[in-house]
Amino acid sequence: MIGPELERLILLLGKLPGLGPRSARRVALHLLKKRGQLLQPLAQALSDADEKITNCDHCHNLDTANPCLICTDKGRDQHALCVVEDVADLWALERTHAFKGRYFVLGGLLSALAGITPEQLFIPQLIQRAIEENITEVVLALPATVDGQTTAHYVADRLREHNIKATRLAHGVPLGGELDYLDEGTLTAALQARRTA
Amino acid sequence: MIGPELERLILLLGKLPGLGPRSARRVALHLLKKRGQLLQPLAQALSDADEKITNCDHCHNLDTANPCLICTDKGRDQHALCVVEDVADLWALERTHAFKGRYFVLGGLLSALAGITPEQLFIPQLIQRAIEENITEVVLALPATVDGQTTAHYVADRLREHNIKATRLAHGVPLGGELDYLDEGTLTAALQARRTA
Secondary structure: OOOHHHHHHHHHHOOOOOOOHHHHHHHHHHHHHOHHHHHHHHHHHHHHHHHHOEEOOOOOOEEOOOOOOOOOOOOOOOOEEEEEOOHHHHHHHHHHOOOOOEEEEOOOOOEOOOOEOOOOOOHHHHHHHHHHOOOOEEEEEOOOOHHHHHHHHHHHHHHHOOOOEEEEOOOOOOOOOOHHHOOHHHHHHHHHOOOOO | OOOHHHHHHHHHHOOOOOOOHHHHHHHHHHHHHOHHHHHHHHHHHHHHHHHHOEEOOOOOOEEOOOOOOOOOOOOOOOOEEEEEOOHHHHHHHHHHOOOOOEEEEOOOOOEOOOOEOOOOOOHHHHHHHHHHOOOOEEEEEOOOOHHHHHHHHHHHHHHHOOOOEEEEOOOOOOOOOOHHHOOHHHHHHHHHOOOOO
16 A cells, blocks of 8 residues: 555665665655655755766766866875775775875776676776876775785786885784684784784 | 765765664765666655655555545445554554554654653544544554553543444564563463463
8 A cells, every 4th residue: 555656765765785675664754754854855965966976087986076186186195096996995094094195996896706807997097097197105905805805916916017016904903803703814814913012 | 085965965864764874875875886776766756755745634644645545445444443653553564464444643652751642643633533433443553662552541541431442452472483582571461361272
């Protein structure tokens, strides 16, 4: 007895990551209860985002400006480039305020299984940009998974051919992490990279 | 370095039930990756829902029709009325196909603490409707919480004054439920209401 408009809204909400059919129904009802505060502004925000936000042609970040504000920021180190899988990872790194260079978003990882090739990830463009802009260090901030490390190795090899230094994030114990909840691989890496206290 | 459009979208998504700031960012990125399949249809579905879906003046259900399709369905038992807290509960009951009457959505529960009075929940209108439509049974499908039971008691008392029968849902062991995970209250209720096997 649910009308087609409501059914369609619930169906679409259920496709959002983290929401299932049950929570989609809850969200739909919540939206219809808070029309002025939430439903209408959200509909507007979605249209605005669709209209104004584009991918930066230079680094593939999302922004209203193209090239994006990070690419055109003269205050940033123009010779350091951080390679990330996704815009979410770029945001995570930006929240740390620890990296002062610019970025390159791959938009995925190499995968023999899924047939993802270096060309699909703009890796040739990344190498070319590193050469043209005299990048001195490429930080490979890629996930510590098989695909992530394969991609990092591949990019590092390509960069080495042009004498460009590639670095990767350190492995170790996360802050606040309890040792007996950590996997053996991380613990081994943390032990091998131990430093003077 | 996130633009205002994106920031606003993430802020609004984070207000949806079940989504926090972290998952709101994930959802925003997902939407911007799937513009044609998800972002634009969702913006449209939200506008459509806002425009077309209203509360039924008769039972407070949500529908494009007013009175809603349940209220005007002549195939339903016109003398049985099921009182629920919320439209979500109405949907849950409709999925069972076990109730053939019509509904009345309270939109909340009586609460001395939150200052919710019978008038705010349209309880006088519910009683009047039960009298006018010669309702013979009002099923109080309200939550088994303190507020839910207080509300059920109050409505049952008002109905009794007009000699209208009020019933409530049975308590007991949920299907598939393991006894040692159940609380003592439910187990006691299930034991007291035991039936011949």
